[in-house]
Each structure stands twice: as C-alpha cells, then as structure tokens.
Amino acid sequence: MSTNYGGYMGKVALVDLATGRISEYPWTDEERRLFIGGKTMAAKIISDHLSEIVSPLDPSNLLVVTTGPLTGTGAPSSSRFNISTISPLTGILTSSNCGGNFGYYLKKAGYDALIITGRSETPVWLQIHNDTFRLHPADDMWGMLTGHVQEHLDEKLAEGANGRKVKNGKIVIGPAGENLVRYASVVSNERLAGRGGVGAVMGSKNLKAVTVSGNKMVQAKKPEQMLKLNQKWFKYLHGHPLTGDQMPRLGTAGLVSAMQFNGQLSTKNYKYGQYEDYEKVNGETLAEKYNIVNKGCLTCPIKCARTVEVNGKAVKGPELETLGLLGGGILNNDIELIFKWNFELDELGMDTISAANTLSYAMEANEQGLWDNGLEFGRTETISQLWDDIAHRRGVGNELAEGSRWLSEKYGGKDFAVHAKGMELAAYEPRRAVGLGLGYATSNRGGCHLNGGYMVIMEGLGLAMDAQTPHAKADGTVMFQDLMECISATGQCLFTSYAFFPFFLLKYPQAWYTKAVNKILPMAGPVMRIINKYPEIACIHLPVIFNQSKAMELATGMNMKFGTYIKAGKRGYVLERLINTKLGITAADDKLPKRFTDTPQVEGDDSTKVPLETMKKVYYDARGFDQNGLPKEKILKKLKLDNLAVAKMPVRQPLWEGPAAAEKKEACADGNH
Amino acid sequence: MVTIKIYGTLRLKCGMGQLETYTDSIKDACRLLALATGTPEKEFRRCKFAVNGKRVGLGTKLSDGDELVLLAPSGGG
Amino acid sequence: MAYKITDNCIGCTICAKNCPVGAITGTLREQHAIDGGLCIECGVCGKVCPKGAVEDPSGVPCSKVTKEQWKKPIIDKDACAGCSVCVENCPKDCLEIEDPKFHGDIHTVAQLMFHKEDACIGCMICSKVCPIGAITF
Incomplete structure (x- = not known):
C-alpha cells in the first residue's frame, strides 16, 4: 500500500513466526496522518488486536517495531525506532525507544514498521533484505551475548554475499531475553530498547535476532527546503548550551552533580536525595578521567554517548540513570565497577534501570528483615555474578528476574518498592521535583521520566521554578507529555527538544529575566491549559526554538503546525491511555510508593513529599479524563479515537501475573502429576 | 580557608575542580577563580551557588571553613 | 531504479570485480547482469566498463573514467x-x-x-x- 506522503516508505510487514507467513499489513494515509509513526503508530496497531492478546508472553502478543517519518530524511537525531508490546513487567502497553541503526535500515528495505506475532517452535533469526524475508535456525546463537551475536550475524550475512560485508541493521536479544527476565531489553549496535521487557517478549517468540538491509532511499516531500532547514537546525543545536556543549561534553551523566545540588539524586533505594560520595560517580569525573570520546547515534549532531574502557576494550559508558542507581542507589562509589556492570548488563540484554532498582529493593528488604537474600547496600563484590544469575534465572537471580513489584507482593515492603504500574523509576528522586512525581505516576508505560513529561527540567535542571509547589505542574506535565509523544512518534530523539528552552534562560540563571520566568511559571498553569485544551489555535510554526513541526511538514507534506503537532502527540498519549484502561488501569494505579507521598525527604519539612492526589485531580481535568482516570467521550471524539475498535471494547482482566499466579500454576501442574 | 568546588561544563572549561583559598564573599571568590584559571569572571558569577549544601545567592558572605559549590548552568537528561 | 548492462557487454568481469555490493553476476565472456535489489547506484560499473556497456538509471550510457580522474x-x-x-x-x-x-x-x-x-x-x-x-x- 503506497503513500502520498513523503518520508514514509508506505509498507508495513507482518511476520507470523508460528507459520512463517509474511504479509503486508494494511496501513492507510489517513492512519499515517492521525498516528504519525513510532510509538503512536504502534499503539494503534496493538489497539486493533488487543482483544486477541492472551498474555504478554503468549504467542498472541505482538512485537511492533516502528520507525518515524523523519527517520532517514536527515533530520537531526532521527534514527530512532520504537518497539511496543504488552509488557510482562507491567501487564500493560509498553513502548521502548532505541537509538540503534535498525530503524534506518528498515526504511532502506522499504518498510515503515515490522510486526512480529506468533511463536516459532525452535529458536530462529529473521533476515530481511528489501522484500525478501528468510527465517534461519538460531540454535547455534541461543545463549550468546548481544555483542557476540551481532558479530556472528555479520559473518553469516557476509557468507551469504560471497564474503562481502553487508551493511545492515540488527535487533538482538541476550540470555536475559531468552530466559524471559521481565525487564530484558532488545539491543541494536550498542544502543538498547531497554525498558518494559520487550526483550522477554522477543525471547518468548523464540526469535533471537532480526537483520535488515536494503537499497531504498527515503524521499522527503520537499528535499531542498528540508536541506536548508537541517542546515539551520544543526547549527542551532550546535550553538545551544545544552545540545552543543553540556550533552557532548558531559553526557547525561553531567546531571549527577546538578541533581545532588537539588536533592534529586536517588540514594539508598530513594531513601535520600543526596549521596555523600557523588563526586566519585558523577559526570565530571567520568569526563575528566575516563571518557575516551563522545559518540552519537546515527544522524545525531548532539552526540551525548560516552566511551570508556572495560577489560582493555572501548565500550559504551553509562548514562545518568545507571550512574545514579548503581552508584548512590546501592551506595557504591566505584565508578569503574559501574562501567563494568553497565557493559555486562548490555551484553546480557537487561535494562539497567529496572535491574538496579530491583537490586536496591532487595537490599532494603534484606536490611529490614523481610527477605533473607544476602544482599547488602555497599557490598559490591558479588554483583557481577548476580547479573549473570538473573539473566540465566539461577538461585536468587531467578526471583530478582521478576522485578520489584512481583518481589514486593511476595516479600512485602510495597512502600519502598520503587515502581509505578510495575515499572521501576529512573534516577530522579521525585520528592524534590514533585511535577516529575506526577509524571512518574501518570506515565503510560509506568515509572518513566520521559514518558512522564520530564517536568524536572523546569524544576531545577535547566529552569528553576519552585520544585515543591503543585501549581502548574499538572498542566506542564500534560503539555510536555504530548510534545514528547509526538517527537518520539516522528522518529526523533527527545534531546532535540532541549533546544525548546531559549539558551539565555539556561546560560544566565542569575539574570533578572530568568528569575522572573522562574517566578511566573507556577502561575502559568491556566495559559498552558489553553494550549492543552485547544492546541489547534497554535496554527503557526514556533520560530527558531522548535523546528520539529516544520520538519514534519517539509518531509511528509502534511499540514503540520505547532498546534497540530501537539494534538498528534495528545492523540497518541490518550490512545495509549485508552489501551491501558481496557487492561484495567484506573486512577488507583496512577500512584507512587508511599515513600514519596507519605514520608518527607527532609525530616519535618512536609513540603518535601509529593502532593500526588492534589496534582492528579488537576491533571485528569487538563487531560479530559474523569476523576477515575478514564478518558471521557468528548476527548476521544475530539481526537478521532471514538470509532476505534478499542474504544468499544469491554475492560479486561489485568494481564500482569504476580507471585500468586505462579503458585497457582505450580499447584495445577502438581495436581496433574 | 574556604573550599571552592566547581561542577558542570565550567569545570572542564577552566580545568580546575577544586580550590582552597581565603575569601569572605562569593563575589570575591569568583574574582579569585578568574585569576587562578584565566576564565572570565562572569562565567563564574552566572553559576548557581551553594554554601555547605544550602542554595544561596551571589551576594552571600563566606566564613572560615565554608564549602562553596559552583554549579554551571545545566539541564536535561 | 538501478544501473543496467547492455548487449555491448563482452563479459570482461571488471564491473563485477569492482561492484562494492556484489550486485553484478555473470561468467567470463558472457553478458553480465545487475541485481536491482542489491544495486546502490554507486556507478562504479559504468566508470570501469571498457565498452561503455552500462546505462545509468535514467538510461544514459556511462563512459569510462580512468581511476586517476x-x-x-x-x-x-x-x-x-x-x-x-x-x-x-x-x-x-x-x-x-x-x-x-x-x-x-x-x-x-x-x-x-x-x-x-x-x-x-x-x-x-x-x-x-x-x-x-x-x-x-
């Protein structure tokens, strides 16, 4: 099915691993216009089959790999692709974004998206070249680490091409995905679609890897204008203090010091907001002593990735989350150990955030006498072995592989099992950035800072509005959630949106105008509400700071202004929410552990708690949801979601399986013997 | 004696992370830092400041044994 | 959209040896062919062909260019x-x-x-x- 829009390749492939059947999935231009691409497109596809999905690890689950219309057009940082599925970690929709080159090559093969369903009887890998799809046995690769398997696949492809190297993109899983670790990730080059256990879903399908290559080119609708815009945009990102200086110099790791400064650095399983040894595990130390060179994903001018040496080999360095959670989070002040663990977790194919948080939960549970597991804060010598045990589900690792929600149901300590909807939180401590607390709680995929709107950028990291006030946080959260949803959907990296904040506000925090903006922001809720309620009134392109909507217009030929852009993001966000509500999510699930809502971070200062219920009320209002957190008919109609199959579907039983379900299954199995 | 610590990209730019010196105010500390590193004074004055872990403004006085932290403007992650 | 080899081909195999993606097949002294699914339109086949037997995607015959140029x-x-x-x-x-x-x-x-x-x-x-x-x- 071809398309009249530029930027798209016009085809979506559906692969059924049970039968080996390949078919083209119908996807119309109307759907392209409404659901753009990336995670929003994936959500639409999953929503159409939601009633057929039995459980996350059942063959009926869909693994949907999508690209955005900007992928391959040359727009900055646009090589990102998205993997969505029903998550074994949360039992609801998850979407995981990755900077590897798989999406870029998928479009070269002529496809905008790849849907994988069914389950192969034996381990396989899928080779795609243009329209040729071939399934090969992967028995020899089963158990291989992600780096090794990627090298091995390159050799296999070369064998099939008379020894010539074949340029290709890959997604692979490691042992963690094979053994259905609930937070297993999918790896492409050195980048990961880390969160939500997409690797476990791929593993459950017995699919070890997908390689893709092709010789097609992405055509923008207006290539000359696109080139001019890119030139301007690259220059702007280059000159901006965040995207042109801080991110390349320090990476995301540069935030450790700022978070320490603001009391936002999760420490000892989020008990505290500051870590005394932070200087040993911060971005400055990483940059000064260890970083070899900054690297970027394909097409990225920002280049925030680190390169460090582990066992004499240059490998990817840790991001902020990994540094924070495997540093202060478990009271470890050895940065070289974090490099090593980061590398090991990537090789095993596991999410560092969830792994680190599950570990710190286990340490605290042990400390409090709830679960005798031998793990202690600050004791690091056994941890490398532990990662291996988790990935292979051995001993205590077998239980840690289930994630902190599962463990807290079994052993107790729900107050300090730091997850939202089953997904572990990122390294930002929300009690000193309450807007982000609201974001974590309401985020569609669970405890994610990015899907949660990333209000912390206005609450101390970047701008400095009052971090403790609930004012304007709900409306700000809605606006940024929508904005970031659409940026992801177009295939771009969220970091391009840093440049949304004019450089002088970031460069001169002490200037009168910056202070004035910080003072005004808490009062700006009603203004943001207008944009949130009626995005279509912003029928312009924002000059200089926001090129995303213009790039979409030039690449695709759609009529896309700032307002329509936000609205497309809103449509995606509400659709994801709608899917989740059909899987049993209500306002009661939009919650944080009691550690954040009931215990102040600073003893005696009640403002250092997250006033979640207060903000939630406003949030649902701003979103057009009822107070039970369900989207109202009116907002569905406005976003043209009311006629989708999912809108008419009855609410299903939750798909997440806790320890009780496992016991029940075991009992049944015993009964059968 | 006051201990001054610099974080953020400014630390890489001026090539110094820590300085111990005698000074009685943040403004004076910025002047000394500029002298010691050759980086323009305004680069230091536009930072965020904390003394002994508490956020303060540019006009704050310092006393013996204080730890002054300068955080260069930053954001995002 | 790919390069094409015409009847003028004498099967000297130079193009196949130079093709970076292995898109050209054929035996010695017989006409060669380009696989459109592999060709990336780099045009090296046209530049090395001694007989001008390669056409670019728009059908224009390529002429030989020496490596120094x-x-x-x-x-x-x-x-x-x-x-x-x-x-x-x-x-x-x-x-x-x-x-x-x-x-x-x-x-x-x-x-x-x-x-x-x-x-x-x-x-x-x-x-x-x-x-x-x-x-x-």
Missing part, C-alpha cells in the same frame, strides 16, 4: 557535525569519524581514511546522504 569527497569541516550518516552509507568503508584531537575534544568530524583514500570510488553517495550538504565533490 575519480573525484574525492571534500568535507566542510566547519559545517560537519560528525553525525556519521556518510560513514554508515559509504559502500567502500573509506570514511570515518576522526579520532579526538585532544582529551575532551567534542568536535570530531568525518574524514576520508588516510590509508583508504585509494579505495574511494567517487560514487558521491556520501554527498547525497549528508543531511546538511557538507560534502561536495
């Missing part, structure tokens, strides 16, 4: 952001992002690899894919 990419080092799109797309793998010039260097840009300069076939693919037009020939 193949153009080399000129990279605008000030504009280049080191996004590595050219590196990823170079069929001969002769482009790279340079090593940092000093510890903490964040402006590493694309360059033609010194020891692989001869490998460059002047296909101009790097120039076509560069998002900001920083590569010229």
Whole structure:
C-alpha cells in the first residue's frame, strides 16, 4: 500500500513466526496522518488486536517495531525506532525507544514498521533484505551475548554475499531475553530498547535476532527546503548550551552533580536525595578521567554517548540513570565497577534501570528483615555474578528476574518498592521535583521520566521554578507529555527538544529575566491549559526554538503546525491511555510508593513529599479524563479515537501475573502429576 | 580557608575542580577563580551557588571553613 | 531504479570485480547482469566498463573514467557535525569519524581514511546522504 506522503516508505510487514507467513499489513494515509509513526503508530496497531492478546508472553502478543517519518530524511537525531508490546513487567502497553541503526535500515528495505506475532517452535533469526524475508535456525546463537551475536550475524550475512560485508541493521536479544527476565531489553549496535521487557517478549517468540538491509532511499516531500532547514537546525543545536556543549561534553551523566545540588539524586533505594560520595560517580569525573570520546547515534549532531574502557576494550559508558542507581542507589562509589556492570548488563540484554532498582529493593528488604537474600547496600563484590544469575534465572537471580513489584507482593515492603504500574523509576528522586512525581505516576508505560513529561527540567535542571509547589505542574506535565509523544512518534530523539528552552534562560540563571520566568511559571498553569485544551489555535510554526513541526511538514507534506503537532502527540498519549484502561488501569494505579507521598525527604519539612492526589485531580481535568482516570467521550471524539475498535471494547482482566499466579500454576501442574 | 568546588561544563572549561583559598564573599571568590584559571569572571558569577549544601545567592558572605559549590548552568537528561 | 548492462557487454568481469555490493553476476565472456535489489547506484560499473556497456538509471550510457580522474569527497569541516550518516552509507568503508584531537575534544568530524583514500570510488553517495550538504565533490 503506497503513500502520498513523503518520508514514509508506505509498507508495513507482518511476520507470523508460528507459520512463517509474511504479509503486508494494511496501513492507510489517513492512519499515517492521525498516528504519525513510532510509538503512536504502534499503539494503534496493538489497539486493533488487543482483544486477541492472551498474555504478554503468549504467542498472541505482538512485537511492533516502528520507525518515524523523519527517520532517514536527515533530520537531526532521527534514527530512532520504537518497539511496543504488552509488557510482562507491567501487564500493560509498553513502548521502548532505541537509538540503534535498525530503524534506518528498515526504511532502506522499504518498510515503515515490522510486526512480529506468533511463536516459532525452535529458536530462529529473521533476515530481511528489501522484500525478501528468510527465517534461519538460531540454535547455534541461543545463549550468546548481544555483542557476540551481532558479530556472528555479520559473518553469516557476509557468507551469504560471497564474503562481502553487508551493511545492515540488527535487533538482538541476550540470555536475559531468552530466559524471559521481565525487564530484558532488545539491543541494536550498542544502543538498547531497554525498558518494559520487550526483550522477554522477543525471547518468548523464540526469535533471537532480526537483520535488515536494503537499497531504498527515503524521499522527503520537499528535499531542498528540508536541506536548508537541517542546515539551520544543526547549527542551532550546535550553538545551544545544552545540545552543543553540556550533552557532548558531559553526557547525561553531567546531571549527577546538578541533581545532588537539588536533592534529586536517588540514594539508598530513594531513601535520600543526596549521596555523600557523588563526586566519585558523577559526570565530571567520568569526563575528566575516563571518557575516551563522545559518540552519537546515527544522524545525531548532539552526540551525548560516552566511551570508556572495560577489560582493555572501548565500550559504551553509562548514562545518568545507571550512574545514579548503581552508584548512590546501592551506595557504591566505584565508578569503574559501574562501567563494568553497565557493559555486562548490555551484553546480557537487561535494562539497567529496572535491574538496579530491583537490586536496591532487595537490599532494603534484606536490611529490614523481610527477605533473607544476602544482599547488602555497599557490598559490591558479588554483583557481577548476580547479573549473570538473573539473566540465566539461577538461585536468587531467578526471583530478582521478576522485578520489584512481583518481589514486593511476595516479600512485602510495597512502600519502598520503587515502581509505578510495575515499572521501576529512573534516577530522579521525585520528592524534590514533585511535577516529575506526577509524571512518574501518570506515565503510560509506568515509572518513566520521559514518558512522564520530564517536568524536572523546569524544576531545577535547566529552569528553576519552585520544585515543591503543585501549581502548574499538572498542566506542564500534560503539555510536555504530548510534545514528547509526538517527537518520539516522528522518529526523533527527545534531546532535540532541549533546544525548546531559549539558551539565555539556561546560560544566565542569575539574570533578572530568568528569575522572573522562574517566578511566573507556577502561575502559568491556566495559559498552558489553553494550549492543552485547544492546541489547534497554535496554527503557526514556533520560530527558531522548535523546528520539529516544520520538519514534519517539509518531509511528509502534511499540514503540520505547532498546534497540530501537539494534538498528534495528545492523540497518541490518550490512545495509549485508552489501551491501558481496557487492561484495567484506573486512577488507583496512577500512584507512587508511599515513600514519596507519605514520608518527607527532609525530616519535618512536609513540603518535601509529593502532593500526588492534589496534582492528579488537576491533571485528569487538563487531560479530559474523569476523576477515575478514564478518558471521557468528548476527548476521544475530539481526537478521532471514538470509532476505534478499542474504544468499544469491554475492560479486561489485568494481564500482569504476580507471585500468586505462579503458585497457582505450580499447584495445577502438581495436581496433574 | 574556604573550599571552592566547581561542577558542570565550567569545570572542564577552566580545568580546575577544586580550590582552597581565603575569601569572605562569593563575589570575591569568583574574582579569585578568574585569576587562578584565566576564565572570565562572569562565567563564574552566572553559576548557581551553594554554601555547605544550602542554595544561596551571589551576594552571600563566606566564613572560615565554608564549602562553596559552583554549579554551571545545566539541564536535561 | 538501478544501473543496467547492455548487449555491448563482452563479459570482461571488471564491473563485477569492482561492484562494492556484489550486485553484478555473470561468467567470463558472457553478458553480465545487475541485481536491482542489491544495486546502490554507486556507478562504479559504468566508470570501469571498457565498452561503455552500462546505462545509468535514467538510461544514459556511462563512459569510462580512468581511476586517476575519480573525484574525492571534500568535507566542510566547519559545517560537519560528525553525525556519521556518510560513514554508515559509504559502500567502500573509506570514511570515518576522526579520532579526538585532544582529551575532551567534542568536535570530531568525518574524514576520508588516510590509508583508504585509494579505495574511494567517487560514487558521491556520501554527498547525497549528508543531511546538511557538507560534502561536495
């Protein structure tokens, strides 16, 4: 099915691993216009089959790999692709974004998206070249680490091409995905679609890897204008203090010091907001002593990735989350150990955030006498072995592989099992950035800072509005959630949106105008509400700071202004929410552990708690949801979601399986013997 | 004696992370830092400041044994 | 959309030997053929064919260009952001992002690899894919 829009390749492939059947999935231009691409497109596809999905690890689950219309057009940082599925970690929709080159090559093969369903009887890998799809046995690769398997696949492809190297993109899983670790990730080059256990879903399908290559080119609708815009945009990102200086110099790791400064650095399983040894595990130390060179994903001018040496080999360095959670989070002040663990977790194919948080939960549970597991804060010598045990589900690792929600149901300590909807939180401590607390709680995929709107950028990291006030946080959260949803959907990296904040506000925090903006922001809720309620009134392109909507217009030929852009993001966000509500999510699930809502971070200062219920009320209002957190008919109609199959579907039983379900299954199995 | 610590990209730019010196105010500390590193004074004055872990403004006085932290403007992650 | 070999082909195999993606097949002294599913339109077959037996995608016959006359990419080092799109797309793998010039260097840009300069076939693919037009020939 071809398309009249530029930027798209016009085809979506559906692969059924049970039968080996390949078919083209119908996807119309109307759907392209409404659901753009990336995670929003994936959500639409999953929503159409939601009633057929039995459980996350059942063959009926869909693994949907999508690209955005900007992928391959040359727009900055646009090589990102998205993997969505029903998550074994949360039992609801998850979407995981990755900077590897798989999406870029998928479009070269002529496809905008790849849907994988069914389950192969034996381990396989899928080779795609243009329209040729071939399934090969992967028995020899089963158990291989992600780096090794990627090298091995390159050799296999070369064998099939008379020894010539074949340029290709890959997604692979490691042992963690094979053994259905609930937070297993999918790896492409050195980048990961880390969160939500997409690797476990791929593993459950017995699919070890997908390689893709092709010789097609992405055509923008207006290539000359696109080139001019890119030139301007690259220059702007280059000159901006965040995207042109801080991110390349320090990476995301540069935030450790700022978070320490603001009391936002999760420490000892989020008990505290500051870590005394932070200087040993911060971005400055990483940059000064260890970083070899900054690297970027394909097409990225920002280049925030680190390169460090582990066992004499240059490998990817840790991001902020990994540094924070495997540093202060478990009271470890050895940065070289974090490099090593980061590398090991990537090789095993596991999410560092969830792994680190599950570990710190286990340490605290042990400390409090709830679960005798031998793990202690600050004791690091056994941890490398532990990662291996988790990935292979051995001993205590077998239980840690289930994630902190599962463990807290079994052993107790729900107050300090730091997850939202089953997904572990990122390294930002929300009690000193309450807007982000609201974001974590309401985020569609669970405890994610990015899907949660990333209000912390206005609450101390970047701008400095009052971090403790609930004012304007709900409306700000809605606006940024929508904005970031659409940026992801177009295939771009969220970091391009840093440049949304004019450089002088970031460069001169002490200037009168910056202070004035910080003072005004808490009062700006009603203004943001207008944009949130009626995005279509912003029928312009924002000059200089926001090129995303213009790039979409030039690449695709759609009529896309700032307002329509936000609205497309809103449509995606509400659709994801709608899917989740059909899987049993209500306002009661939009919650944080009691550690954040009931215990102040600073003893005696009640403002250092997250006033979640207060903000939630406003949030649902701003979103057009009822107070039970369900989207109202009116907002569905406005976003043209009311006629989708999912809108008419009855609410299903939750798909997440806790320890009780496992016991029940075991009992049944015993009964059968 | 006051201990001054610099974080953020400014630390890489001026090539110094820590300085111990005698000074009685943040403004004076910025002047000394500029002298010691050759980086323009305004680069230091536009930072965020904390003394002994508490956020303060540019006009704050310092006393013996204080730890002054300068955080260069930053954001995002 | 691919290059084509015409009846003038004498089966000398030079094009097949030079094709960077192995898209050309054929036996000695017989007409060769280009696989459209593999051809990346680098045009090297047209440049090396002694008989002018290769047509470009728009049907224009190519003429032989001696190797000394193949153009080399000129990279605008000030504009280049080191996004590595050219590196990823170079069929001969002769482009790279340079090593940092000093510890903490964040402006590493694309360059033609010194020891692989001869490998460059002047296909101009790097120039076509560069998002900001920083590569010229």
